Amino acid sequence: MIARNVPDVTFRTRVRDESIEGPNPFRWEDKTSADYFSGKRVILFSLPGAFTPTCSTYQLPDFEKLYGEFQAEGIDEIYCISVNDAFVMNAWGKAQGIDKIKLIPDGSGEFTRKMGMLVRKDNLGFGLRSWRYAAVINNGAIEKMFVEEGFSDNCETDPYGASSPQNILEALRADKDSAAA
Numbered sequence: 001m002i003a004r005n006v007p008d009v010t011f012r013t014r015v016r017d018e019s020i021e022g023p024n025p026f027r028w029e030d031k032t033s034a035d036y037f038s039g040k041r042v043i044l045f046s047l048p049g050a051f052t053p054t055c056s057t058y059q060l061p062d063f064e065k066l067y068g069e070f071q072a073e074g075i076d077e078i079y080c081i082s083v084n085d086a087f088v089m090n091a092w093g094k095a096q097g098i099d100k101i102k103l104i105p106d107g108s109g110e111f112t113r114k115m116g117m118l119v120r121k122d123n124l125g126f127g128l129r130s131w132r133y134a135a136v137i138n139n140g141a142i143e144k145m146f147v148e149e150g151f152s153d154n155c156e157t158d159p160y161g162a163s164s165p166q167n168i169l170e171a172l173r174a175d176k177d178s179a180a181a
């Protein structure tokens with residue numbers, strides 16, 4: 001079942017704070033769904049895990065590269081969410097040199113579960129994770145979902161196509177062309 005609005009959730013993020021001395025100048029900062037989604041038109045993409053090959057080689061870096069093209073289509077922010085904690089998401093963003101895409105830690109999987117996208121990945125020793133999907137979200141309302149085929153627990157494959165940035169850009173441009181026609 002796909003939600004029509006994003007669920008109200010509180011995310012536990014870790015942010016840099018220069019007033020903290022020592023080798024680890026970060027503190028917890030709670031961010032809500034409203035903080036991320038209110039008053040903006042955004043792309044959210046969700047994937048099975050930080051540091052995994054398709055996500056690290058294609059999906060995250062390609063969204064970063066195409067960020068300007070999404071802005072030109074009226075997108076204010078692009079968010080990447082995963083059922084991983086804030087330490088892992090921050091380390092992944094740093095390792096990938098990401099500075100445009102914002103990473104959201106859904107460590108407990110609450111947002112993903114309420115989106116109807118939580119799946120078992122026990123076959124890989126991952127536990128509960130997100131099915132791969134993306135969405136166009138306007139002021140918290142889900143305009144369009146791009147869900148990879150074969151939604152299932154313990155899927156043996158990792159389909160990737162529908163939620164690619166290239167596919168979403170094509171859909172945004174087609175919608176714009178048909179609205180103008």
Ligand code: BEZ
Binds near residue numbers: 055
């Ligand atoms: C991948 O991104 O390639 C991947 C994701 C989940 C499990 C294994 C691989």
